[in-house]
Amino acid sequence: MSTPLLDVSGIGIAFGGVRAVDEVSFKVATGEVFSIIGPNGAGKTTLFNLVTGIYRPSRGTVRLDGADITAVPPHLRVRSGMARTFQNLQIFFRMTAVENVMVGCALSERTSFLADLLGLPSVFRQNRVTRAKALALLERVGLADLAEAPAGALPYGALKRLEIARALAADPKVLLLDEPAAGCNAVETEAIDNLIAAVAKSGVAVVLIEHDMKLVMKISDRVLVLAQGRPLAEGPPRAVRENPQVIAAYLGDIGSREADRAHG
Numbered sequence: 425m426s427t428p429l430l431d432v433s434g435i436g437i438a439f440g441g442v443r444a445v446d447e448v449s450f451k452v453a454t455g456e457v458f459s460i461i462g463p464n465g466a467g468k469t470t471l472f473n474l475v476t477g478i479y480r481p482s483r484g485t486v487r488l489d490g491a492d493i494t495a496v497p498p499h500l501r502v503r504s505g506m507a508r509t510f511q512n513l514q515i516f517f518r519m520t521a522v523e524n525v526m527v528g529c530a531l532s533e534r535t536s537f538l539a540d541l542l543g544l545p546s547v548f549r550q551n552r553v554t555r556a557k558a559l560a561l562l563e564r565v566g567l568a569d570l571a572e573a574p575a576g577a578l579p580y581g582a583l584k585r586l587e588i589a590r591a592l593a594a595d596p597k598v599l600l601l602d603e604p605a606a607g608c609n610a611v612e613t614e615a616i617d618n619l620i621a622a623v624a625k626s627g628v629a630v631v632l633i634e635h636d637m638k639l640v641m642k643i644s645d646r647v648l649v650l651a652q653g654r655p656l657a658e659g660p661p662r663a664v665r666e667n668p669q670v671i672a673a674y675l676g677d678i679g680s681r682e683a684d685r686a687h688g
């Protein structure tokens with residue numbers, strides 16, 4: 425691998441004696457799709473929270489583009505190029521789609537509080553720029569036609585894409601997606617699948633937690649399997665799918681059948 429963009433090394437945290445994540449390491453390069461899978465309670469979301477700074481690890485380091493960001497708070501990680509989506513939708517349902525994306529733009533900008541307060545002309549100009557950027561992002565995720573629709577009126581698959589658009593507003597180098605296709609039907613999942621592949625191709629390192637094994641096997645360059653907080657296997661989807669330990673611990677009969685179907 426060329427210089428990894430995201431380099432997670434020996435990271436871990438315990439909750440009341442339970443090691444939710446223990447000695448996990450992985451690296452992700454620009455343009456890669458890296459998926460984290462594992463049974464319920466394996467530590468996937470906790471690992472995301474450690475990587476994005478919501479939890480402070482009790483050990484290990486997180487490096488982004490060579491810089492140690494282990495102690496950097498989440499909002500500053502966004503500014504240094506790390507964005508994420510959440511397992512549960514974090515959408516403002518009374519705002520329009522474009523306004524939701526504008527919120528994402530604002531979170532990653534360094535606007536002056538005083539200028540905002542006084543409503544200086546530069547702020548109006550900035551708002552126009554932000555709006556244009558948000559509209560371009562909606563176009564990118566295939567929601568241009570729904571830009572002015574209230575988010576509350578959008579179908580579920582569109583909301584999941586709206587979340588991705590909002591995360592992309594930060595111009596991330598690394599995008600972490602927590603179950604981007606959860607609750608989506610086959611058509612919506614396919615749209616998200618294509619979107620993730622396009623985002624990676626545009627030069628973003630994508631890290632994914634996903635239960636939809638078909639999606640994982642189809643779009644991942646590499647897969648990390650967690651079990652009880654620890655890494656069980658890591659490698660290309662096919663190798664992971666055929667790993668007997670993984671089959672025993674996680675995939676089981678149903679999972680390997682799904683993965684077989686994904687590969688045709």
Ligand SMILES: Nc1ncnc2c1ncn2[C@@H]1O[C@H](COP(=O)(O)OP(=O)(O)OP(=O)(O)O)[C@@H](O)[C@H]1O
Nearest residue numbers: 439442443444462463464465466467468469470471
């Ligand atoms: N804030 C917390 N306090 C205490 N225990 C926690 C906390 N967060 C997670 N855990 C525990 O850590 C372990 C890992 O949980 P986590 O939610 O990261 O798993 P997961 O792989 O994301 O599961 P799922 O697939 O169900 O989302 C579980 O045993 C969970 O109960």
